[in-house]
Amino acid sequence: MSVSLTPTTSLTPTTKIRKGRNFVRRLPLGPTGALASLALLVSACAEDKPLNTFEPRGPKAQGIYDLMTPIWIIMIVVFVVVVGGTLVLTVIGRVKPEDYDENDLPKQVHGHTVAELAWTIAPAILLAGVSFPMVSAIWDLERDNKPGELDVMVIGQQWYWEYRYDVDGDGFFEDVDGDGELYGIEGDGDQDDKEWPLNLALDDDDLSVPNQLVIPAGQQVDLTLTSRDVVHSFWIPRLNGKRDTVPGRLTFWSIDADKPGEYNGACGEFCGLSHARMRMSVVALPEAEFDQWLKNQMSLSEVPEEPAQGQDPSPERAGYEVFASQCARCHVVNNSDSALQELYPKDFEADLLSGAAPDLTKFATRSVFAGAIFSQYSGIDPDDDNLDVTNYLQLAGTERLNEALLTRWIKNAPEEKAMYPEGRRGMPAFPGLSDTDVENLVAYLATLD
Numbered sequence: 503m504s505v506s507l508t509p510t511t512s513l514t515p516t517t518k519i520r521k522g523r524n525f526v527r528r529l530p531l532g533p534t535g536a537l538a539s540l541a542l543l544v545s546a547c548a549e550d551k552p553l554n555t556f557e558p559r560g561p562k563a564q565g566i567y568d569l570m571t572p573i574w575i576i577m578i579v580v581f582v583v584v585v586g587g588t589l590v591l592t593v594i595g596r597v598k599p600e601d602y603d604e605n606d607l608p609k610q611v612h613g614h615t616v617a618e619l620a621w622t623i624a625p626a627i628l629l630a631g632v633s634f635p636m637v638s639a640i641w642d643l644e645r646d647n648k649p650g651e652l653d654v655m656v657i658g659q660q661w662y663w664e665y666r667y668d669v670d671g672d673g674f675f676e677d678v679d680g681d682g683e684l685y686g687i688e689g690d691g692d693q694d695d696k697e698w699p700l701n702l703a704l705d706d707d708d709l710s711v712p713n714q715l716v717i718p719a720g721q722q723v724d725l726t727l728t729s730r731d732v733v734h735s736f737w738i739p740r741l742n743g744k745r746d747t748v749p750g751r752l753t754f755w756s757i758d759a760d761k762p763g764e765y766n767g768a769c770g771e772f773c774g775l776s777h778a779r780m781r782m783s784v785v786a787l788p789e790a791e792f793d794q795w796l797k798n799q800m801s802l803s804e805v806p807e808e809p810a811q812g813q814d815p816s817p818e819r820a821g822y823e824v825f826a827s828q829c830a831r832c833h834v835v836n837n838s839d840s841a842l843q844e845l846y847p848k849d850f851e852a853d854l855l856s857g858a859a860p861d862l863t864k865f866a867t868r869s870v871f872a873g874a875i876f877s878q879y880s881g882i883d884p885d886d887d888n889l890d891v892t893n894y895l896q897l898a899g900t901e902r903l904n905e906a907l908l909t910r911w912i913k914n915a916p917e918e919k920a921m922y923p924e925g926r927r928g929m930p931a932f933p934g935l936s937d938t939d940v941e942n943l944v945a946y947l948a949t950l951d
């Protein structure tokens with residue numbers, strides 16, 4: 503068989519491009535340019551900008567901003583000189599079509615040593631100059647440059663963030679086989695302690711808080727990041743830059759907030775189905791309030807009382823029983839119920855491919871749920887970063903739980919947030935639960951403060 507190399511379409515142009523200007527005229531340059539500038543302008547005018555690198559609220563983010571500003575100025579000057587110069591020369595050097603003479607060429611310059619040296623050395627000097635503040639800023643951002651006071655492990659998971667507080671200070675890892683040796687960072691240490699899929703035997707003594715990272719304001723918080731499934735990226739623009747979380751690996755980062763407040767973020771690395779709905783919320787509290795928060799998080803949640811003989815159980819108690827039978831196989835709730843503890847020991851590595859479901863021990867103390875996309879309480883907008891943190895510790899006492907949304911979530915979570923429970927990623931729907939069951943579950947969840 504022979505292959506014909508004859509082109510099937512004629513290479514002879516059918517429309518003659520007579521003059522360059524005609525081609526340019528065909529592009530709607532005016533409207534395109536106007537639209538692009540307008541889009542830029544409008545985006546800069548946004549009032550509420552929770553994900554704004556240009557509004558640093560901590561020393562790390564300030565460091566990035568202080569580096570960015572002078573470099574932007576240099577870039578803009580170079581851009582204006584080069585592009586502006588090109589445009590000016592194009593316009594003043596233009597020959598009218600009727601004056602065009604093929605043989606009338608400008609003076610041809612080849613091998614102009616001075617010019618070539620100049621345009622090689624000038625950018626080299628510029629780049630070398632910029633590299634000093636750049637390298638020193640990168641160095642400043644490295645966590646171990648100045649160790650912080652609180653250690654938190656950040657674990658990315660499809661599709662929410664988990665924060666592990668090493669409260670007892672014995673590290674993030676666990677001696678699973680009890681031989682006194684720990685599995686270490688980057689695969690060294692005791693291989694018997696290795697647990698798939700994290701390749702890290704995480705310490706079940708630590709405090710696990712999903713979705714909302716609560717930190718003391720004015721302190722550097724050291725982060726150790728990893729992931730249970732795919733690569734995610736941790737990013738709180740007003741507190742620091744991005745850092746990837748990689749399964750089976752640890753990366754290090756830190757954040758600090760100058761003042762109490764809420765600082766939002768979004769997963770910065772495409773991680774599948776609900777990537778866009780994997781948000782973060784950092785709440786910085788005054789130090790005394792942070793200590794109070796931590797103490798409460800470490801305490802057990804209450805078990806609703808059993809009904810007296812012959813009486814109906816309270817809604818909370820009924821909800822608790824549904825929870826124990828339907829939800830506790832995935833969700834940890836630390837309480838004093840030894841039967842439940844025996845049945846479902848505290849183990850964050852639940853019945854899921856990605857390894858764990860949110861710890862619900864103190865569910866009602868957070869302002870957001872489901873990857874920080876929904877508000878736990880009516881009247882709080884999860885996208886609005888002006889959460890009144892002075893009220894944060896009292897949320898569960900003063901605000902009204904978002905019961906309607908929670909009800910919809912428990913009945914059919916995959917309808918509220920795209921998930922893949924068939925593949926054991928995310929929370930399944932519970933079509934078998936009656937309306938009363940769900941009502942009782944919501945009543946029970948409201949007690950978890």
Ligand code: HEC
Nearest residue numbers: 661662712828829832859860871872873912928929932943
């Ligand atoms: C198969 C495991 C599994 C079971 C069973 C399960 N869940 Fe979940 N649940 C999850 C996962 C995973 C998430 C996180 C989903 C996300 O945000 O992407 C979640 C999230 C939640 C949340 C939001 C928590 C937060 O802070 O973001 C609540 C509330 C919840 N589940 C309640 C329940 C209740 C009530 C039941 C029992 C009816 C239940 N779950 C059963 C896996 C499970």
Ligand SMILES: [Cu+2]
Nearest residue numbers: 734769773780
């Ligand atoms: Cu992600």
